[in-house]
Amino acid sequence: xxxxxxxxxxxxxxxxxxxxxxxxxxxxxxxxxxxxxxxxxxxxxxxxxxxxxxxxxxxxxxxxxxxxxxxxxxxxxxxxxxxxxxxxxxxxxxxxxxxxxxxxxxxxxxxxxxxxxxxxxxxxxxxxxxxxxxxxxxxxxxxxxxxxxxxxxxxxxxxxxxxxxxxxxxxxxxxxxxxxxxxxxxxxxxxxxxxxxxxxxxxxxxxxxxxxxxxxxxxxxxxxxxxxxxxxxxxxxxxxxxxxxxxxxxxxxxxxxxxxxxxxxxxxxxxxxxxxxxxxxxxxxxxxxxxxxxxxxxxxxxxxxxxxxxxxxxxxxxxxxxxxxxxxxxxxxxxxxxxxxxxxxxxxxxxxxxxxxxxxxxxxxxxxxxxxxxxxxxxxxxxxxxxxxxxxxxxxxxxxxxxxxxxxxxxxxxxxxxxxxxxxxxxxxxxxxxxxxxxxxxxxxxxxxxxxxxxxxxxxxxxxxxxxxxxxxxxxxxxxxxxxxxxxxxxxxxxxxxxxxxxxxxxxxxx
Numbered sequence: 001x002x003x004x005x006x007x008x009x010x011x012x013x014x015x016x017x018x019x020x021x022x023x024x025x026x027x028x029x030x031x032x033x034x035x036x037x038x039x040x041x042x043x044x045x046x047x048x049x050x051x052x053x054x055x056x057x058x059x060x061x062x063x064x065x066x067x068x069x070x071x072x073x074x075x076x077x078x079x080x081x082x083x084x085x086x087x088x089x090x091x092x093x094x095x096x097x098x099x100x101x102x103x104x105x106x107x108x109x110x111x112x113x114x115x116x117x118x119x120x121x122x123x124x125x126x127x128x129x130x131x132x133x134x135x136x137x138x139x140x141x142x143x144x145x146x147x148x149x150x151x152x153x154x155x156x157x158x159x160x161x162x163x164x165x166x167x168x169x170x171x172x173x174x175x176x177x178x179x180x181x182x183x184x185x186x187x188x189x190x191x192x193x194x195x196x197x198x199x200x201x202x203x204x205x206x207x208x209x210x211x212x213x214x215x216x217x218x219x220x221x222x223x224x225x226x227x228x229x230x231x232x233x234x235x236x237x238x239x240x241x242x243x244x245x246x247x248x249x250x251x252x253x254x255x256x257x258x259x260x261x262x263x264x265x266x267x268x269x270x271x272x273x274x275x276x277x278x279x280x281x282x283x284x285x286x287x288x289x290x291x292x293x294x295x296x297x298x299x300x301x302x303x304x305x306x307x308x309x310x311x312x313x314x315x316x317x318x319x320x321x322x323x324x325x326x327x328x329x330x331x332x333x334x335x336x337x338x339x340x341x342x343x344x345x346x347x348x349x350x351x352x353x354x355x356x357x358x359x360x361x362x363x364x365x366x367x368x369x370x371x372x373x374x375x376x377x378x379x380x381x382x383x384x385x386x387x388x389x390x391x392x393x394x395x396x397x398x399x400x401x402x403x404x405x406x407x408x409x410x411x412x413x414x415x416x417x418x419x420x421x422x423x424x425x426x427x428x429x430x431x432x433x434x435x436x437x438x439x440x441x442x443x444x445x446x447x448x449x450x451x452x453x454x455x456x457x458x459x460x461x462x463x464x465x466x467x468x469x470x471x472x473x474x475x476x477x478x479x480x481x482x483x484x485x486x487x488x489x490x491x492x493x494x495x496x497x498x499x500x501x502x503x504x505x506x507x508x509x510x511x
Contacts, residue, residue: 001026001027001028001067001068001069001141001142001170002025002026002049002065002066002067002068002071002142002170002172003024003025003064003065003066003067004022004023004024004025004049004063004064004065004066005023005063005064005066006021006022006023006062006063006064007019007021007022007023007045007048007061007062007063007064007065008020008021008022008061008062008063008200009041009044009045009048009055009059009060009061010059010060010061011058011059012057012058012059012060013058017199017200018039018040018041018044018059018191018193018200019041019044019045019061019191019200019202020199020200020201020202021063021202022045022063022189022191022202022204023204024187024189024204026142026170026171026172026187027170028168028169028170029168029170029186030170030171030186030187031164031165031167031171031173031184031185031186031187032170032171032172032173032185032186032187032188032189033173033174033175033181033184033185033187033188033189033209034046034172034173034174034175034189034191035174035175035181035188035189035190035191035456035457035458036190036191036192036456037192037193037426037428037455037456037459038426038427038428038429038454038456039193039425039426039428039429040191040192040193040200041191041200042146042174042191043075043076043146043174044059045191046073046144046145046146046172046174047073047075048061048065049065049067049071049073049144049172050071050072050073050144051073052065067141067142068141069140069141069142070138070139070140070141070142071140071141071142071143071144072135072136072138072140072142072143072144073135073144073145073146074128074131074132074135074143074144074145074146074148075146076146076147076150078119078120078127078131082119082130082131082134083118083119083120084118084119084120085118085119086115086116086117086118086119087112087113087115087117087119087122087130088113088114088115088116090119090130090134091112091113091133091134091137094137095137098137099113099133099137102133102136102137103133106129106132106133106163107129107159108126108129108130108133112126112130123347123348123349124150124151124152124153124156124348124349125151125152125153125155125156125347125348126348127151128148128151128152128156128160129156132148132163140169141169141170142169142170142171142172143167143169143170143171143172143173144171144172144173145171145172145173145174146173146174147174147175147176148160148173148175149175149177149180149479150176150453151348152348152479153345153346153347153348153350153479154345154479154481155347156348157177157180157479157481160180161179161180161183161184164180164184165183165184172189175457176452176453176454176455176456176457176460177457177480177481178209178457178460178461178480178482179480179481179482181209181457182208182209182210185208185209186206186207186208187204187205187206187207188203188204188205188207188209188212189202189203189204190202190203190204190205190212203216209457213457213458223288223289226288227287227288227289230287230288231287234280234283234284234287237280237283238280241273241276241277241280244273244276245273245274245277248266248269248270248273249270251266252266252267252270299407299410299436299439300439300466300469301439301442301443301466301469301470301471301472302442303471305370305442305443305444305471305472306339306444306471306472307338307339307444307445307471307472307473308338309337309338309339310337310338311337311338311339311473312335312336312337312338313336313337313338313340313363313369313445313473313475314334314335314336314359314362314363314475315335316332316333316334316335316358316359316362317332317333318331318332318333318355318358319331320332321351321354321355321358322354323351323354328350328351328354328494328496329350329351329355329494329495329496329497329498329499330496330497330498331497331498332355332494332498332499333498333499334359334475334492334499336473336475337473338444338445338472338473339470339471339472339473340473340474340489340490341467341468341470341473341474341476341487341488341489341490342473342474342475342476342488342489342490342491342492343476343477343478343483343484343487343488343490343491343492344356344475344476344477344478344492344493344494344499345477345478345479345484345491345492345493345494345502346493346494346495350494350495350496351494352449352477352494353376353449353477355477355494356447356449356475356476356477357375359447359475360373360447363445363447369444369445370441370442370443370444370445371443371444371445371446371447372434372437372438372441372443372445372446372447373446373447373448374431374434374435374438374446374447374448374449374451375449376449376450376453378423378427378430378431378434378454379423381434382422382423382430382433382434383423385421385423386421386422386423387418387419387420387421387422388404388408388413388417388418388420388422388425388433389401389404389405389408389418389419391422391433391437392404392407392408392433392436392437392440404440405418407436407440408433408436411432411436413429417429426454427453427454428454428455428456428459430454431451431454431455431463435463435466443472444471444472444473445472445473445474445475446467446470446472446473446474446475446476447475447476448474448475448476448477448478449476449477450477450478450479450480451463451467451476451478451483452464452478452480452482452483453480460480460482460483461482464482464483464486464487467483467487468486468487474487474488476488488503490503491503
């Protein structure tokens with residue numbers, strides 16, 4: 001259905017290649033997970049496969065794209081042309097029987113076809129389902145999905161998982177949800193930026209994600225073992241050659257003028273040693289390089305930022321949680337002692353982000369705590385044209401700037417990225433920058449809204465391990481099933497009747 005041959009893509013603004021020599025094909029039953037860090041070209045590839053005109057203003061490509069049928073594209077954000085129209089208007093042209101059948105298949109209420117509200121007012125899950133409904137009504141041959149689970153609650157993510165696994169159409173989907181990829185993907189397309197983001201690399205594997213990740217890790221480890229052994233052996237050869245060169249050079253310097261035959265022999269010997277040196281240079285070029293791959297590298301919190309056991313972090317009592325005039329929940333109660341890692345879940349539109357904002361507003365002024373807040377929209381925390389260096393060293397003194405650059409370099413940010421406005425960086429890089437700021441500020445309480453949403457399935461485990469080892473308190477909202485299972489010690493669901501414990505533990509109350 002879809003064939004891509006020797007596809008390379010470069011950005012117009014700086015000529016940087018983000019995809020190089022990518023070839024793959026999709027047939028019915030293929031569910032290919034498109035993975036990679038933010039900024040590695042996933043969204044660009046999906047747009048390009050749908051219609052090259054969608055990327056013409058910022059990228060150029062070479063290679064062949066062939067689609068035997070119609071490709072349907074689901075973008076990360078609902079297009080404005082859909083947001084301003086109602087479901088009733090959008091669905092009116094559809095065949096009533098097909099519409100009814102797909103509404104049932106997508107677990108949408110039949111009443112949606114008569115809903116006159118702008119689509120922008122729907123919940124995140126309803127927006128995704130409505131767009132899928134419109135795509136499927138057009139009877140596509142290939143589905144191209146860009147972060148379809150990004151704004152979905154846990155119940156809707158599980159529905160999406162079932163939908164993808166049952167779908168017989170070829171599907172290429174980009175996602176940061178490791179659990180979704182493990183459950184659905186039977187093929188992996190992996191885009192990377194290597195050599196400190198100066199070279200693009202693409203890998204295609206007809207494997208499920210677990211097998212791909214395991215084989216990749218084994219291959220990288222094997223390459224590193226071979227590289228270390230070859231470089232160690234080469235270093236010994238080089239050392240022996242240097243000793244020989246020094247011996248012959250010293251002998252040449254000491255040969256008496258009255259011994260021309262000895263001088264000729266030593267000169268001949270030196271030619272042989274120099275030829276051996278040139279052979280070693282050629283051999284060095286053929287040595288197996290160390291494995292080069294993208295990874296999330298972050299320093300860890302110092303153990304001395306730990307909160308005392310039993311320290312009261314939050315004692316929240318809200319008679320009513322509201323968003324404007326709309327009542328979201330009654331009797332919201334949350335009591336947190338440190339150090340605990342608390343996760344909050346709930347349906348789309350339940351008010352989780354609203355609640356977290358209120359919690360952050362209450363905790364940030366506290367003098368007895370060092371609190372950091374990560375919003376869902378990173379632009380709220382990385383204002384204006386502030387660069388990463390300015391964010392980490394706002395005073396601008398030389399020592400702080402040098403230290404900030406060292407930390408950013410350890411995270412593999414390039415010098416160009418350090419001087420760019422932070423708002424222009426990829427979502428994953430912005431997330432790393434926010435976490436680094438929390439570490440340098442020695443925060444002991446973290447208020448996090450979807451902390452893993454911008455990290456690839458290969459990088460997210462590093463973030464989860466870092467947060468699992470955090471010695472302070474975490475209050476977070478997340479739909480990431482891996483994060484909730486691995487990091488959170490308490491799990492609460494926000495309902496219209498307040499917060500309810502979901503992990504089997506007793507509801508926490510102050511003494």
